Amino acid sequence: MNALPFFVNIKNVFTAGGTGGLAWHLHAAMSRERWLWTRTQIETHLFKGLELYCAQSAAQRDESKGKGKGKGERELVLIGASAGWMMSTRWLEEFTSIDAYDIDPLSPLLFKLNHAKALAKKGIEIRFHLLDAIDQLSRVLSKHPNALIWFDNVLGQHHIRLKDSALASTQLKILQRRLKGRFWGSVHDLYSGPVQRANDSKSGENVRGKLPMTLKVIRLDNSDQNSARVKVNGVETSLGQARQQFLQTLGATPAGQAWLDHETSKVFPTGTPLTWAGWDFKPNYCHCLEMGWTLD
Numbered sequence: 001m002n003a004l005p006f007f008v009n010i011k012n013v014f015t016a017g018g019t020g021g022l023a024w025h026l027h028a029a030m031s032r033e034r035w036l037w038t039r040t041q042i043e044t045h046l047f048k049g050l051e052l053y054c055a056q057s058a059a060q061r062d063e064s065k066g067k068g069k070g071k072g073e074r075e076l077v078l079i080g081a082s083a084g085w086m087m088s089t090r091w092l093e094e095f096t097s098i099d100a101y102d103i104d105p106l107s108p109l110l111f112k113l114n115h116a117k118a119l120a121k122k123g124i125e126i127r128f129h130l131l132d133a134i135d136q137l138s139r140v141l142s143k144h145p146n147a148l149i150w151f152d153n154v155l156g157q158h159h160i161r162l163k164d165s166a167l168a169s170t171q172l173k174i175l176q177r178r179l180k181g182r183f184w185g186s187v188h189d190l191y192s193g194p195v196q197r198a199n200d201s202k203s204g205e206n207v208r209g210k211l212p213m214t215l216k217v218i219r220l221d222n223s224d225q226n227s228a229r230v231k232v233n234g235v236e237t238s239l240g241q242a243r244q245q246f247l248q249t250l251g252a253t254p255a256g257q258a259w260l261d262h263e264t265s266k267v268f269p270t271g272t273p274l275t276w277a278g279w280d281f282k283p284n285y286c287h288c289l290e291m292g293w294t295l296d
């Protein structure tokens, strides 16, 4: 399925509206080692989601007296798949078919280089679709009514592509309504900005192991950015406070004022268990990723 006009495809090869393309592929290919810690966090989270999904499917099977979908028919929809630089091949191998959506024409070729050999060995079918899957989400959902949906580090770039933070924030807030009744998850940028770490070597390797680079977060209400109440590792505080403390832990100076807000703090319904994780995107530039799963 290629639903994008020719000239848009050409532009997307280079930057995908500032969200991917050649620049992303080159940076990702050269950053594999620095990103390893974060990739492992994402993999852990992906397997946790699969466990929840299987438990839910088993419960549905019981309800419909064994007529539900068996393990033999596990479908995945991957939105913003790119070349799967941050994706776990082991996790992909848990599915019987994969539908990968991206606006970047380079995505199919490079994704295959990274994952196809292992998937082919297991006979897993992967289909690529060149489509704006956020704009066309309803169409994607109805095409794959039984699939698990994973937004693969794409929602945090939506405001960059739209070049309109307010519009992106509104569209992302209503995404959860369009996904109602589906089992879905996402990893996305929450904040990003410059870091300076004491005792830091060039890569940040020395301090990474010692810092609590992940947090368990649950948003308790939908009030605005700073005043919203959240539980962080079981303790109630404000989102503003949690954000400031976590960014300082990552090495933001002095309190993360220069950091970019990716307009994603309301992507998940309130009450969704979330994980925040640091991502050393470049030597002195870090992202705070948010990951979650929901069946709401």
Ligand SMILES: C[S@@+](CC[C@H](N)C(=O)[O-])C[C@H]1O[C@@H](n2cnc3c(N)ncnc32)[C@H](O)[C@@H]1O
Binding pocket: 016, 019, 020, 021, 024, 028, 079, 080, 081, 082, 083, 084, 085, 086, 087, 101, 102, 103, 104, 107, 131, 132, 133, 134, 135, 152, 153, 154, 157, 161
């Ligand atoms: C940061 S990259 C994703 C990285 C990817 N998950 C990986 O591990 O390599 C964001 C990707 O989302 C794609 N993208 C951006 N907006 C999109 C949309 N509306 N629909 C589908 N793909 C989109 C970009 O082309 C880019 O490949």
